[in-house]
Amino acid sequence: MSTQTARTALVTGASSGIGEATALRLIGLGFTVYGAARRTDRLDRLAERGLRPLAMDVTDDDSMRGGVERVIAGTGRIDVLVNNAGYGSYGALEDVPLEEARRQFDVNVFGAVRLTQLVLPHMRARRSGTVVNVTSMGGRIHTPLGGWYHGTKFALEALSDCLRIEVRPFGIDVVVIEPGGIATEWSGIAADGLEKSSTGGAYAAQARAVAAAMRSESMAGRMSQPGVIADTIGRAVTARRPRTRYATGFGARPLIALRRLLPDRAFDALISRTMGLPR
Template sequence: MPSKAVLITGCSSGIGRATAERLAAAGWKVYATARRFETIADLRERGCETLALDVTDEASMNAAVATVSEAEGAVGVLVNNAGYSQSGAVESVPIDEVRRQFETNVFGLIRMCQLVLPGMREQRWGKIVNISSMGGRITFPGGGVYHASKYAVEAISDALRFEVGGFGVDVILVEPGLIVTNFGDTAAASVAQTGTGGPYAHFNREVASRTEEAYTGPMARLGGPPEAVAKTIADALAADRPKPRYPVTASAHLLINSRRLTPDRLWDRMMRAQFPTPGS
């Protein structure tokens, strides 16, 4: 019998926490993890095992996977959820912040896959759920660094799905749209880290404002709670043949399809109508 133990990264709040709670309630053996261990202590009361895991730290990732593997035989399901959004005009984002974005959203995700795959291959069963975003299919001004990280997650997942399918491992992309969490606040706050001066000052302020508005204004009606993503993940794990991609919320379906059908020049004009054009 293969191990079906679930390891989830980034469970301190939002999608990760909701997923841990939902899967535990459904009978999965869940190992909920977070960089700050104290933020997930209460998940033990909801049926989860809890571990410290920092996806930017090699020793931390190795230790978490080893703990689950020793207890369960292997990690059967990996949910790569840890991530955040760095906003701001590309030129204005400090290169160290770009690296930090990719360390968390991309390199940590890749390394977690590398660490769990030997056990999955050995037992000929496993599922990897990579939390991408509608931002891995569309690009908004002021989000270039974040979008680049999620486009990378999409590409990695597409390649990985082909490479490990023959070993009995499914790779599933989940693409949330607007989700009511502190994610939007974090994204808006990250713009402030790029500085308040320079040629992009007004643009960056507008990006922060539009980001906050997206999560609190009329557009938020097309969003949903973290539990909507958790339900999608649970349904995908229960499927005999999960789909490669699962957009979540009306905003994701609407914007992904709109971008797919919109020529580049028309999309650019639409963005200019929504955002101030730097330099003009």
């Protein structure tokens, strides 16, 4: 893909999982790729394969400004922004402290939006570019004890829709990627947070059931590999006219379809059974 050799991509959350796989995929497609993470030591192995490491905290404005300035100084352009950094904060809505809820929104929503704000002027100047927002099937469906997490993903979906219309006159595409179950460390981290916030209280039985489901070997065995998402992002950013949404990975398409077809309480019952919630 010689036509891609001059294009530059910035990928957040590049130190592991979907971000790492995406960075490597874009390098393979000929992009100059800057991989952003809070801990750049975790990017060392990727630097050996062509990644340009970038220290960035998406909750720190100075950090994001400095990162964008470094990319522009290095290549003069940002053609693709992949907003992938994020985590899952689980716990009963009543139990999760608002400080943690705000942090969840700061990382998953405001970090992505602020970085987009910083990148858009450079894309508009070239009248081209693609903003890729990695949401989740969790931006279209809901699961128990995931209210704050789902809230961030629903928000990012809506923001992406509005942004798509706003930037279209400038030749900029906005693409939403909706991963299903992916074999990363996400589930374990979410389960740990869930047990910390909602065990020992009124929601303890639900918390134990959901945490067990997140960690179950049967569930883990069905998860898709991060490369599935990376390949999808690669297709989206090289397409002449990318789709607005790509749902891919274990469970994404069928669960989103069921959410659209089933009444609310029927979907509630389905998800409750799937997660093994006590009745």
